[in-house]
Amino acid sequence: MKRFIPVLFLVIFSATSAQNFSDRWLGHFSYLNVSDISEGENEIYVSAENAVFSYNLLTKEIKTVTTIDGLQGEIISTMHFSKDFNKLMIGYTNGLIEIFDPVTRDVRKVVDILNKQVIPPNQKRVNHFNETGNIIYVACQFGIVEYNIERLEFGDTFFIGTAGGLLNVTQTAVVGNQIFAATAGQGIKVADLTDPNLIDSAKWITRISGTWNGIVAFNNTVYAVRSNRQLWRFNGTAFVNTGFVHPQTLNDLKANDQFMTISTTRDVFVLNTGGAVQAQISNFENNTVTFKAGQVIGNSLFVGSAEKGLMKFDLPNVTTPEFIAPDGPIRNDSFAIRAAPEELWVVFGQYTTFFNPFPLDSRGISHLQKGEWLNIPFSELRNARDLSSINISPIDGKVYISSFHDGLLVLEDNQVVELFNNTNSGLESLSAAPDIRIHDTKFDSNGDLWVTNSRIERAIKVLRSNGQWQSFSVRNVISEPFLNTELAFAKMVIGRDGTKWIGSISNGLIGFNENNGTPQIKKLTEEEGNMPNNSVQAVALDNRNQLWIGTRRGLRVLFNTGGFFTDPNVQAEAVIILENGVPQELLFEQFITDIEVDGSNNKWIGTVDSGVFMLSPDGQRTLQRFTQDNSPLPSNVINDISIDEQTGRVYFATQRGLV
Template identity: 45%
Template structure:
């Protein structure tokens, strides 16, 4: 009956939205180390990180994630509350958004009433606390109190309880003996009103109990307790405050569970009975878990403590000495900056710098590696002091070796998941920028790196005379290349380099940066070629270039601060009067420039030569190889992206997984596109056999590990042609029954008459049009 009521109300109230479940094609990779809030109910402990939630079943110890994949918004969570009566989790956000997650229901209800309230400033819409009472939830906000009815799933009144009906910050509410109490900031103290009053929106019905700054208030059977901002906890008796405790640190969380009062500070959790006798005290274990507590709850003879660095720590109620770390697998942080995909995994770093390539304040954040289903997290203490880690480059000749750039300390070498060496100004050709005012200052701003076909690692360092360097990991030899002919003042004439890519046939290195646009460099057998392409004369929309990608036709795709350009002929880059071109598309009969004025952050080319392009505020686009067709445009509105600000993209070409780093976390999309192989030797088809329960039309039969230029014919056992396609003709998303996308072909089970084939054995004849290699596969279809 309750679920039916939910459906009915959703249909009639337009400010509610039902979020979609995206688990079929997407996967989340959020961090659960920094816990903002915990809650409990229905034999589960819920813990909220910055923008994702996990639950622990206290009976089975099973963990379950609730993320943008399930329909959460991806915004920053401020508090959560679980209702046992209605079996739902209420999630409050810093921007005023509220979402409701129902038990055993795939839908998430999104409520935007507070966000859409024009009379409330955006800076005061934060949800500070959620207090359930009967069928209501009192929502403490930075403007006052709003009421939400869980039975009807609708908002009630909003109370502005400041003097004269002004908006004041309410941090927490509690209900005791028919009174609702509010703990307020800004010297507004504690205020109370009768819950039975029919006119609580009238500020005059709210009494001031006491003045001061109060951060929390809670009821416990026959008691009301309040926490003041000076670390003091009081018992409230009518209008009288009795001081009970002064804590070494400011209490961060105050709650009552099973008639016990729980007070959490950054270093301790205190649990009191109804007589305020201390039942248990848990103290942070700095030796094994150097962290700070954030919130705590109790259940099943255990204390569950949210922390800043270790997820939830579980300890025995009566003997809170040892801790068990609890959280799902995930990276160190929800602020990924650079990615490098591998087959069945991805490397992640978190080192940021500003728009103008300033790494300050320096960050010390370590690195993460998803390897299969396991996250291997390496904290800053184990990366040899390398700060501001950014670009990750895998050694193609040694799979276990990884090089990671530091935008302050140099180049970090990682072998077998362990940081083993840090290259800097003392042990390599890497150089620090030179400040005339402080010659002893060391600052190696190493940005993008890449390997060439000869196994040389090419690096670019900002604000020095010889920014381009090569390193041979086998011999240990370094070489440096001077750019002073185009960058006269190395300290001030080029603030940073964002990307580097190498054209394999000529060996030309294309480098993106600011303010010199695209820099091209070729060793040219000792007669070096060096050129900068920028300005209106080259048709560049902006001199800040953030992304470069060479596609399979050796066309250079260029992402800038104000739009997209393509250099269609890279071989003539060093000629005079070279220009880049915009891509013109037709939209509603009008010619338009593709991604006009968009701030482009990254470009990646997949196995079928299609382009993934990230932007700073418009999400991520997936274009056909020539940019004329938009295959996907993912934003926070139609996908699990936690943010429309894309930082980096990396593609696992073997499995067709696209990893997307945003300002609020990491997600991945199963595109199905994979890189082509050199031969047909390992080609195979799946599922095989195709069983009756398989939806062949929608899910399609995949023919994997095919070569780049291939013809495919599918016939029945008698030799009748059923479907045919070629790599450069039957491309994916073109509506053919047989489509080819890089190293994978997709057959929807239909024949030339556009009917689904009958049961039987079908032959797949593969022919490489370049090498004339052939291979025949068999597929059994059972209907």
């Protein structure tokens, strides 16, 4: 029975031009995790997570396209360059499509799939672009959409699932007047492109059942890869098994006039028109590299990887590759950053909302110096995992990097010179097996390095400038058992009087002062100190010695920092602003991740899902609000902010890149 369900999914397509931010912003993206590649005119286009770069095959020139140029910053799922129309189609996991013009460098956003409410958010992924004439057949998780690349507008949408329902189409292929659609769970469906009524799902005939991960037209024949990793061929009437089986999951299937390329997790196969394997890459670097896409161009095999960027192999030997990628950090998910004059340090450790570092991350360090990136691999870091914070000595320039499991790294001239742990320092492990949870560190005016060591009693530690360690108890503000009543300490700042202001996850704001040998320690909580929440994520002292406090549920300011230990009724205050004449609490209920103060005493506040707020010195005016929608921020999730005091540059570390 015919059902014309597509009427229920009527889409009115529209597009907008993206803004270019290159006059005020710089992007620092990683290009090592490649998701797709596509051949252009004498060049190859490469997508890497949420950015794109091109490599000129003649001049070897590399150009990048990022959020600075107008890309949205979402995760790219597929890509296709149209040689006939000189346009790059970029598809995203959330349904967004962007069209990049390499001549004008304009980015056109097509948001209709993204915004269509009747399609569930988890079924909007763009899987593949297939160009036939002036039509791009867009394979999506819900079906197939026609896009006229000449007129830059959509045509029909085909819902080809059972009874016209949604169906995940992994890839399409066209031979003659027939279009073949590989699907997840409902086989390979075939339709006649000359039929004017393809919106009727009954026109799409199932030629073979099962789940199919890819399909391609090669040598005027359709080949498809089944979920069991078998390669099948359409002989004109039915699909037949070619007998070729690849060992791992298919990541990419491409073809040109001479070769078909099958890219799997650990192997890449190049098949000629006779079906024989012309070249094969296996056991590359001891199977430590994940292959994401492959394509033969001329006498070279280009392979995109998840760790090494783009690799160029000479055919047919495919032995030693040339590595191709723009300059950038190791990863995009920068967790903590620290700016210094004309340089920036970046680490990529992670932990959960409640500071659980497991599973442990083994990641390197990236260092931007004089406009160039140096990436230090994990193999050179003495097995220090989950790197979470960075500090630079004002005395000798050594860099101290915290590990939320293995202690405290010390680097000099980009080389590790020390790893402080429970065997060679005052740092302590929370268990017999080493588990040393170090987060923020700060130098005081004497050159002493202060350290927070989580989930132990003597949690406040200091490495004196003479090399001696000393520890201080937090028993007066945190009850036993220390393993459970305080999971972690967050950020720390040191005041002019030597007071250490420390954010804690469960016990509010903690102030500590050595007080000439008679230590003082006190906390400010939700119950007693007018705090919006006891989980303090960020602290910053401004030019007036006022302490700005960021919690998981809002902002507070401690105006009387000098009387913190002596005033029995000391309280933090909310910043009240007038909004349309009505008093409102500034950043009410916002999860604040970081606060930084610039030379003009403005406050830069990062949040977990609302981007960045730039506030006036007293907080009464929001001078700027940066989000993914109005700026090149690739994400509204801000992990860290750091300011180069010499140049005035403000760096934002997000979960999807650094700008």
